[in-house]
Amino acid sequence: MAALVSFERITKRFGDFTAVDGVSLDIEDGEFFALLGPSGCGKTTLLRLLAGFEQPNEGRVILGGTDLTGVPPYRRPVNMMFQSYALFPHMTVAGNVAFGLKQDGLPRPEIAARVEEMLALVQLSHLAARKPDQLSGGQRQRVALARSLAKRPKVLLLDEPLAALDRKLREETRFELKAVQQKLKTTFVIVTHDQDEAMTVADRIAVMDRGRLAQVGAPAEVYQRPASRWVAGFVGDVNLIEARVSEVYPSFVTLAREGLKLRVTPSAALAPGASAALALRPEKVEIAHAQPEGSAENGAAGVVAEIGYLGAMSLFRIELDIGLALKAAVMNGTAARAIHVKDRVWVSWAADAGVLLAE
């Protein structure tokens, strides 16, 4: 598939601050794409560059083969859903949704039909005559979505669209958003700092850090094969075990640190003597009361320091004897014998459970 949106070596500076630093990125037609990162990483700036609210200092934005440089926001075939929703308080729900269509000078019956269609899509037809300040937060969010979709944009930009909702509503709305996108097959680009949100809705994620792309890939790829310690730490919970490479074989790599021997499936080009980190997700760590027979590698003894009960699973913090703390997530009801705080335990993991990171 051809790229619908191309950022070509985009750099955007605000004074001394470089918000976006030489980013090149392609977004494909029909994709649900997420820009994920902590605040200040440049993800919103990238979105605003595409909407036309900012102009890049270097590089250009291409949309459907057209260079958007110098094209003002009101002539770009993209629409944005604002974090604050930015609904016009002096217009009704229907008036808000119709606003963009009126700018195009569409005939009245067509506008009315499209407004009705959009309100039906977000299940708000019965509130068409209300003003925004008479709606709940969730309803306002849906009006904003309907308004930004009314013009059938080539790309819909969503700037933290769920940030203003409370947790339960936010989780429900993620699926609604995904359903709307699959129904319309419009390209969605969402900006979010919430990795769960990005993982739930997006086909592909670009993780950003300090104005640069840290990794681009499908949610599972980013989660299971993070490209760097930073990505591993930002996307999900992770144990980072720093060690030195001792031997490199085609099928496995061994690493060592004081009191710990690791045998890991290779995932980065490493030479003996190099320092690397094993990124190990807590759910890949197994806990047992005793050390299994003949397992000298990929395991260590320790004491349970804390247990966090999360409902479906419990999160354990284990202080290893070698002076390292490890997090382990275990589904509740699966352990043969209950594990308590201060129990002596043996933690272990498979050779392919973690990812070896050089960066």
Place this chain on the structure above:
Amino acid sequence: MQKGWLSRISILAPYAWLAAFFLAPFLIVVKISLSQSAIAQPPYLPVFDPRAGWDGLRDFLGGLSPDSYASIAADPLYLWSYLKSLMIAGVSTALLLLIGYPVAYALARAPRRLQGVLVLLVVLPFWTSFLIRVYAWMNILQHDGLLNQALIALRLIDQPVSWLATDYAVYLGIVYSYFPFMVLPLYAALERLDPSLLEAAADLGCPPWRAFFTVTVPLSLPGIVAGALLCFIPITGEFVIPDLLGSSTTSMIGQTLWLEFFGNRDWPVASALAVVLLALLVTPIVMVRQREARQLEQA
């Protein structure tokens, strides 16, 4: 219990204030407007004398008549004076809006840290006496004043123009004097305007000039209404500016009123003029308020 008592008093306080300093004087003015002019002290009849008892009260009430209103209605001079006042107030308010809106807009869009200083600058002239500022304008506008000297020096005119004692001078003086009253409410309304609304308008295909009329102006309407009322009402009754800068033919209602009071010593007609002026100004405002209330109910 004490708290309920206190809060009741605090609710009553503004009403008591209005009753003492607005309603009571107004009723006195209404009473005088229904009296007859007389060469006496005070210069009108009847005067209520509580010592005369019920008969006195009956005589007093019988002595009241709407004659002053009849004479106002009969003489087109008064009508003309009202119309002139309303016209000057209307044109001045329109001018103030035209000049004040861009200034208020610029203030609201200025960097935050500058806004306080800029607002202070708008209000700064008020720290000088109003009368002195109007006299300063007389100086500037007079035959050999600064304006004529400057225009002659720039070779734009070769003969001094008589600016003073014209309606132009009155408009100039009014617009200058009332400027902050227009700018401040507009600034307050525009400053609250969420800039992302304008971005949303642009995003939906609305060019900036159109967004100004479809988003900015409607959302600043409360400020426009407040500023316009704050200017229009006092301008209508303005006396000092037309008296000092205007010609003898300007004759706004304030001047006519002054003439009746101090020139003719006809307090009843002067009071009647004031009552009619109040009715002229209050009625439309009440109507607007009622319409707003109805809209609120519907919503």
